[in-house]
Amino acid sequence: MTNSGDTDEALMARFARGDAASFEELYRRHEMRVWRYLERNVGNRATAEELMQDVWFAVARDARRYEPDAKFTTWLFTIAHNRMIDSIRTQRRPMSLDVLGYEAESVIEHLTTDPLDGPLAAADAWGKAVALLRAVDQLPREQRDAFLLQIEGDLSVEEIAAITVSSFETVKSRLRYARSKLRELLQEYA
Amino acid sequence: MNDVPPSNDDPDDIDDRYRRAAQLTQSRPSEAVRRAILEHAAKRAAEHAAAQPAKSEPVQIRRRTPAAYRSRWRPAIFGTLAAAALAGLLVTPLWHSPRILPNMHSTQTESAAPPAETTARIEPPTTQNLQPAAMADSGARPAGAAPRPAPRPAPARPSAVAGASSAAPLPADAEPPDVATAQRLAQAPALVSSREMAAARAAPALAQAARQRSDVQGLWQASESGDAIGLSSLLERPVDIDARDPQGRTALMLATLHARAAAVEVLLAHGADPNIPDTRGMTPLDVARSQNQAQIVTALQRAGAR
Numbered sequence: 001m002t003n004s005g006d007t008d009e010a011l012m013a014r015f016a017r018g019d020a021a022s023f024e025e026l027y028r029r030h031e032m033r034v035w036r037y038l039e040r041n042v043g044n045r046a047t048a049e050e051l052m053q054d055v056w057f058a059v060a061r062d063a064r065r066y067e068p069d070a071k072f073t074t075w076l077f078t079i080a081h082n083r084m085i086d087s088i089r090t091q092r093r094p095m096s097l098d099v100l101g102y103e104a105e106s107v108i109e110h111l112t113t114d115p116l117d118g119p120l121a122a123a124d125a126w127g128k129a130v131a132l133l134r135a136v137d138q139l140p141r142e143q144r145d146a147f148l149l150q151i152e153g154d155l156s157v158e159e160i161a162a163i164t165v166s167s168f169e170t171v172k173s174r175l176r177y178a179r180s181k182l183r184e185l186l187q188e189y190a
Numbered sequence: 191m192n193d194v195p196p197s198n199d200d201p202d203d204i205d206d207r208y209r210r211a212a213q214l215t216q217s218r219p220s221e222a223v224r225r226a227i228l229e230h231a232a233k234r235a236a237e238h239a240a241a242q243p244a245k246s247e248p249v250q251i252r253r254r255t256p257a258a259y260r261s262r263w264r265p266a267i268f269g270t271l272a273a274a275a276l277a278g279l280l281v282t283p284l285w286h287s288p289r290i291l292p293n294m295h296s297t298q299t300e301s302a303a304p305p306a307e308t309t310a311r312i313e314p315p316t317t318q319n320l321q322p323a324a325m326a327d328s329g330a331r332p333a334g335a336a337p338r339p340a341p342r343p344a345p346a347r348p349s350a351v352a353g354a355s356s357a358a359p360l361p362a363d364a365e366p367p368d369v370a371t372a373q374r375l376a377q378a379p380a381l382v383s384s385r386e387m388a389a390a391r392a393a394p395a396l397a398q399a400a401r402q403r404s405d406v407q408g409l410w411q412a413s414e415s416g417d418a419i420g421l422s423s424l425l426e427r428p429v430d431i432d433a434r435d436p437q438g439r440t441a442l443m444l445a446t447l448h449a450r451a452a453a454v455e456v457l458l459a460h461g462a463d464p465n466i467p468d469t470r471g472m473t474p475l476d477v478a479r480s481q482n483q484a485q486i487v488t489a490l491q492r493a494g495a496r
Contacts, residue, residue: 165437
């Protein structure tokens with residue numbers, strides 16, 4: 001019986017012993033984080049879906065080899081990062097909302113607001129969200145990757161440095177630049 | 191590009207705004223993907239469950255071995271081991287002893303005063319030492335009180351017969367095998383097999399390649415650790431200064447990554463190419479700029495980095 005209060009690591013251990021419900025709970029917890037990380041990085045829904053499947057298949061396949069030395073999310077996002085990088089290298093094309101004709105419209109269509117806030121508030125929230133997502137997309141790939149790993153993966157600078165095979169200072173610098181650039185881009189949109 | 195990174199380190203309102211925007215999106219993987227993932231996981235779970243008991247059980251050793259064989263396996267194993275040991279004793283000396291003809295040894299033994307290097311030689315045991323009957327068949331004399339090289343069975347290396355009388359015995363010192371073979375090749379070509387000859391010819395090239403590989407690794411380590419003195423001394427030898435590691439990083443890139451300004455200066459002074467990118471396409475200048483290493487950026491630009 002899966003307890004929703006169990007740690008990710010405990011769920012992985014149970015799944016490795018054959019408990020499918022533990023995997024479902026893990027998937028439920030982290031589905032959207034991994035999805036947003038992949039979709040925003042590759043900028044293409046079809047590719048993101050392929051990668052999503054690859055990542056979770058890998059989690060299921062390698063569950064018995066997983067050793068809870070590190071956090072489950074670090075392991076999960078390491079897999080996601082590696083798959084994403086491989087995909088970008090294979091495709092060899094720039095990933096940008098504007099260049100790809102990325103489904104910006106579909107993302108925008110997917111934005112939702114609380115109708116109880118009233119139309120003005122909804123429009124305002126909607127506009128800000130669109131501007132921010134566009135700004136994230138315009139970040140250089142490595143800065144965007146570091147930013148999303150921190151926000152969606154809830155990872156520390158050290159963990160991001162290990163995942164991206166970079167130095168601590170480099171990751172710190174990328175995060176600073178990312179936030180600074182997001183602020184600048186949002187001002188332009190404002 | 192702004193060389194100075196923004197000063198604020200802490201997550202700020204941008205993070206909150208991003209999280210709010212992310213909550214507003216309804217983009218999610220399709221139902222088909224979700225179903226495929228969960229179905230795959232269910233299959234894997236079944237496999238994991240099936241594999242689980244096998245992992246924890248102790249290994250069972252051939253429970254179904256017929257009782258009739260139980261009494262025979264011990265003698266069979268000991269017999270095999272004994273045969274293998276005997277074969278080893280017979281064959282090993284053939285590999286280790288130099289290929290010198292019996293008639294040559296006879297000549298040396300018959301001479302009244304053998305050369306000092308011959309008497310000093312330590313000969314490993316051979317089949318002759320171990321099998322007196324075989325020795326008698328081959329017509330060689332038994333090893334008496336006087337130390338002399340034990341002859342090898344004549345049929346072992348018929349190709350080594352020619353020119354054997356001019357061969358000088360080899361010293362049993364600690365020289366590497368390839369060097370010893372090279373000396374033997376110089377003294378008596380006919381005593382050395384073609385395989386050994388090839389190895390002897392390749393020995394200097396191999397040794398040089400090993401030295402260069404070691405130098406390149408030293409170069410990378412010194413660059414990473416910023417050991418400018420060690421680096422200078424390494425660079426006095428012929429070493430590929432622009433050698434790239436598996437990630438495509440040159441010594442200059444490694445020094446830059448670790449902010450070793452002195453090492454960067456030394457490498458540039460010795461002609462390191464500042465424009466070689468790593469496998470990710472990053473050049474040392476890109477790295478130095480991203481890490482805000484003004485001194486290294488200046489040095490690289492001075493050396494022509496683009």
